[in-house]
Amino acid sequence: MLEQLVGDSKALERAIAGDELSFKDGMDLMNLENFHMLGAVADVSREKLVGDTVTFAASYYMNYTNVCAASCQMCAFYRKGDEDDAYTLTPEQIEKRVSTAKDLGATEVHIVGGFHPTLQLDYYENMMKIIKKNHPELNIKAFTAAEIFYLSKLTKNSIKEILSRLKDAGLDSMPGGGAELFHPDIRNKIVRGKCTGQEWLDTIEQAHNLGIKSNVTMLYGHIEKPEHVIDHLLKIRELQKKTGGFITFIPLKFSLDNTDLEKEHLVTNESSSVYDLKVIAISRLMLANVLNNISVYWVAYGKKLAQVALSYGGNDLVGTAFSEEIYRAAGKATDSSVLELANLVKEIGRKPVQRDTFFNTVNTF
Numbered sequence: 093m094l095e096q097l098v099g100d101s102k103a104l105e106r107a108i109a110g111d112e113l114s115f116k117d118g119m120d121l122m123n124l125e126n127f128h129m130l131g132a133v134a135d136v137s138r139e140k141l142v143g144d145t146v147t148f149a150a151s152y153y154m155n156y157t158n159v160c161a162a163s164c165q166m167c168a169f170y171r172k173g174d175e176d177d178a179y180t181l182t183p184e185q186i187e188k189r190v191s192t193a194k195d196l197g198a199t200e201v202h203i204v205g206g207f208h209p210t211l212q213l214d215y216y217e218n219m220m221k222i223i224k225k226n227h228p229e230l231n232i233k234a235f236t237a238a239e240i241f242y243l244s245k246l247t248k249n250s251i252k253e254i255l256s257r258l259k260d261a262g263l264d265s266m267p268g269g270g271a272e273l274f275h276p277d278i279r280n281k282i283v284r285g286k287c288t289g290q291e292w293l294d295t296i297e298q299a300h301n302l303g304i305k306s307n308v309t310m311l312y313g314h315i316e317k318p319e320h321v322i323d324h325l326l327k328i329r330e331l332q333k334k335t336g337g338f339i340t341f342i343p344l345k346f347s348l349d350n351t352d353l354e355k356e357h358l359v360t361n362e363s364s365s366v367y368d369l370k371v372i373a374i375s376r377l378m379l380a381n382v383l384n385n386i387s388v389y390w391v392a393y394g395k396k397l398a399q400v401a402l403s404y405g406g407n408d409l410v411g412t413a414f415s416e417e418i419y420r421a422a423g424k425a426t427d428s429s430v431l432e433l434a435n436l437v438k439e440i441g442r443k444p445v446q447r448d449t450f451f452n453t454v455n456t457f
């Protein structure tokens with residue numbers, strides 16, 4: 093049935109057949125006019141791979157510092173350290189917040205921060221240890237590959253040494269942030285003082301090799317062109333074939349408010365809903381043979397568009413995002429309860445499942 097409707101798009105035909113899509117296929121899909129058909133094919137692919145469940149985790153988001161040695165043009169979160177609202181939490185303060193999160197039902201803590209210019213490795217180890225000691229059942233998902241790379245440069249320890257020590261101290265998994273867009277033509281214009289795309293990939297590969305699984309993201313909707321999105325997806329696919337260490341792919345829609353890209357008028361609008369849905373659908377199809385989970389980050393899309401995106405290839409809502417501060421700094425509402433997310437899923441006729449960090453079932457509704 094679907095085969096008869098795809099028209100003359102060879103890329104869609106190949107996607108339906110379950111073939112591995114090439115760079116050219118990806119570009120053809122980005123340029124396809126009938127994006128509803130693209131969504132329908134992605135939805136069929138999603139159903140084949142993961143069925144009708146839509147997952148989400150009860151996660152607590154914690155930013156231990158907003159002080160950052162970098163000053164990325166796409167970031168509204170960083171402070172230089174002398175502003176009134178610059179902060180750095182002690183490991184004890186962090187543990188206290190984690191305790192509250194556990195009372196709210198969180199099964200994982202998602203901990204990231206700026207590139208703090210003076211904090212040493214023992215600060216991060218102590219943070220892991222105090223959380224693990226008091227909350228051994230919580231999954232500690234902490235530090236982007238970009239933070240680990242920075243810490244390696246700052247402390248002159250190898251990446252492997254840092255990851256091993258953090259793992260020994262309690263680190264269970266890593267978030268997918270800092271990937272932004274790997275392609276240097278774009279990356280060099282949206283980040284300042286952050287690792288290259290290849291360095292991010294090399295760092296996360298080392299984490300996977302040490303048994304630390306991670307998510308992976310892509311920041312889109314600013315100055316990129318279609319080829320940069322496809323390039324990013326192909327690089328993820330190649331590494332996933334090698335390590336199998338990515339848990340889910342999370343496309344992150346660029347949020348404009350309070351960023352240098354906005355102030356310098358380099359980006360004047362956030363991406364359209366059509367483009368957002370296209371990105372979700374194409375991510376599903378390009379990664380179809382290697383990564384089952386495509387996450388729809390409702391904090392960035394809003395809950396209504398997130399519901400639609402779940403019919404364009406998405407199968408996961410990421411999580412409750414208690415206390416998310418990075419998108420909040422860029423003007424987005426955050427926080428949701430598990431029941432609210434379950435209801436969003438029920439409204440579209442799918443089956444809500446609360447999951448843990450590794451996509452094991454925690455609760456059904």
Ligand code: SF4
Pocket residue numbers: 160161162163164167168169170205206207283284286
């Ligand atoms: S994106 Fe991360 S590294 Fe870049 S300025 Fe913001 S906090 Fe710092």
